[in-house]
Amino acid sequence: MSSRVAALARPMHAASDTEADYGYPSPAKFSDSDTETVHDSGYATGASAQQKQKSAGEAPSSTSSAASTSAGPASREPKGGRHADDDWNYVRRTIAKEKPLPPITLKTLPQNINWVSFLALTVVPALAFYGAATTKLQWQTAVWCVVYYFYTGLGITAGYHRLWAHRAYSAGLPLQYFLALGGSGAVEGSIRWWSRGHRAHHRYTDTDLDPYSAHKGFWWSHIGWMIFKGRRAPGVADVSDLSANPVVRWQHRWYLPLIFGMGFVFPTAVAGLLWGDWRGGFFFAGAARLLFVHHSTFCVNSLAHWLGETPFDDKHTPRDHWITALVTVGEGYHNFHHQFPMDYRNATHWNGYDPTKWFIWLSYKMGLAYNLKTFPQNEIAKGQYAMQLKKVEAKAATVVWPKDSNDLPILTWEEFQEQHKNSGRKLMVIGGFIHDVTEFEADHPGGASLVKYKLGKDATTSFNGGVYEHSNAAHNLLSMLRVGALHGGYEVEAEKNRPFPGLTIFDGPSLRAEATQKLPRSEKAKKQAVVSSLPSPLTVAA
Numbered sequence: 001m002s003s004r005v006a007a008l009a010r011p012m013h014a015a016s017d018t019e020a021d022y023g024y025p026s027p028a029k030f031s032d033s034d035t036e037t038v039h040d041s042g043y044a045t046g047a048s049a050q051q052k053q054k055s056a057g058e059a060p061s062s063t064s065s066a067a068s069t070s071a072g073p074a075s076r077e078p079k080g081g082r083h084a085d086d087d088w089n090y091v092r093r094t095i096a097k098e099k100p101l102p103p104i105t106l107k108t109l110p111q112n113i114n115w116v117s118f119l120a121l122t123v124v125p126a127l128a129f130y131g132a133a134t135t136k137l138q139w140q141t142a143v144w145c146v147v148y149y150f151y152t153g154l155g156i157t158a159g160y161h162r163l164w165a166h167r168a169y170s171a172g173l174p175l176q177y178f179l180a181l182g183g184s185g186a187v188e189g190s191i192r193w194w195s196r197g198h199r200a201h202h203r204y205t206d207t208d209l210d211p212y213s214a215h216k217g218f219w220w221s222h223i224g225w226m227i228f229k230g231r232r233a234p235g236v237a238d239v240s241d242l243s244a245n246p247v248v249r250w251q252h253r254w255y256l257p258l259i260f261g262m263g264f265v266f267p268t269a270v271a272g273l274l275w276g277d278w279r280g281g282f283f284f285a286g287a288a289r290l291l292f293v294h295h296s297t298f299c300v301n302s303l304a305h306w307l308g309e310t311p312f313d314d315k316h317t318p319r320d321h322w323i324t325a326l327v328t329v330g331e332g333y334h335n336f337h338h339q340f341p342m343d344y345r346n347a348t349h350w351n352g353y354d355p356t357k358w359f360i361w362l363s364y365k366m367g368l369a370y371n372l373k374t375f376p377q378n379e380i381a382k383g384q385y386a387m388q389l390k391k392v393e394a395k396a397a398t399v400v401w402p403k404d405s406n407d408l409p410i411l412t413w414e415e416f417q418e419q420h421k422n423s424g425r426k427l428m429v430i431g432g433f434i435h436d437v438t439e440f441e442a443d444h445p446g447g448a449s450l451v452k453y454k455l456g457k458d459a460t461t462s463f464n465g466g467v468y469e470h471s472n473a474a475h476n477l478l479s480m481l482r483v484g485a486l487h488g489g490y491e492v493e494a495e496k497n498r499p500f501p502g503l504t505i506f507d508g509p510s511l512r513a514e515a516t517q518k519l520p521r522s523e524k525a526k527k528q529a530v531v532s533s534l535p536s537p538l539t540v541a542a
């Protein structure tokens, strides 16, 4: 492989910048002195086994970000082993090289559960249900729940997802801190851990390197991937930009206090201090609200890969549906999103439900956000066009089309006459094709007698307006009755004398056939008249 192709084949990751070990909801721990040398060792807290498995074959990471970027996955190759050039497909090569952990059995279940995530995802609903059953919901607390649900939800969708994971827009420090705090209140891991997994999800969608591949089932992509330790580490993804971001670093460093503070203390204190509902604040605005935010945002990984249409591309599982949008604070146009991930919008139509887009736009208007990215409409239209074409083609494949003229026998006028008289079939010529109307005669909407009158004759003119201007549907139906083509396209005597040898009329109204119809007299006179009355094609065109 040429070095140019090899360079193209390398994923743009900085091996040293891919890391794992401070995800949901375990505390984040930036190695302050060594931020850029953390290995890509999986995600959540289930990374240790994978880390061990990989460490043997992994070259030491570069200490400089620039150097590690240029190294690409080659730096992950065993020394003396295959080079990246040996197999250009990164996903295939990685899957072949790194064996998955053995499947989880009943015996190995306890050690394969990510207990921190498991507890977070079971204690929160338990608190929510217990609280709902034992606590009176005050209206102020109910309103606060909805407000805080949207704030913490936006922390994930506008912050974690569109700002940090996709860089779909830029935000000043005030908005960044606002979103980092909101996202902490959603208790879904640090920005850095979350974005690292999400970038892998986009880059390796539906493959074994996708941490929440929809191919592993709805519940795996929704919640299973957090509760159980993955069988593989997610594919590499570059998060060097996030490592350099002071807000991301700050949130990562103070992650544990932040999730308790923003997840429970703050929503409880607001309700307690402002209207005295400490208990309701904790159970409703804290636990129940968190339960909703969790499953709302988890739906982006599950529901958005299952429900709806694929108007932009159907290569992978992401789909568009307004129900998903409603559930996920506007992240439901996921087919669009996977095609155009750096677009700050999910819904491109004004009537699409995308509060996250509205929030970003409003922030932009307030001067808090800038550099909002949108994909060129022309490129978006290309995807839509390709998918529409695909649908039309699939539909066309279910329709029976008339026989191709190349597959029909060609008969002279005399042979056509003989077939009509002796085959017992009712034949007529229209537009140069011989049609068998035996079955159709009685069903002719204009009456059987009109058909009968033209049997054994050329009815082109009558069909095309001489008697009745038939509809498109009639043309389509007629074409299905084709059984042969007439040599020359019309009566043979005209063929013998035609002014433009080689010109054959096979379809559509024929001026010469029309001329033929206007000649009621003897055959001799008719053919002479046909020839002499024909205009030249150029004259007709003019």
Ligand SMILES: [Zn+2]
Pocket (backbone or CB within 6 Å): 201, 300, 301, 305, 318, 334, 338
């Ligand atoms: Zn997705």
Ligand SMILES: [Zn+2]
Pocket (backbone or CB within 6 Å): 161, 165, 166, 198, 202, 337, 341
């Ligand atoms: Zn995304």
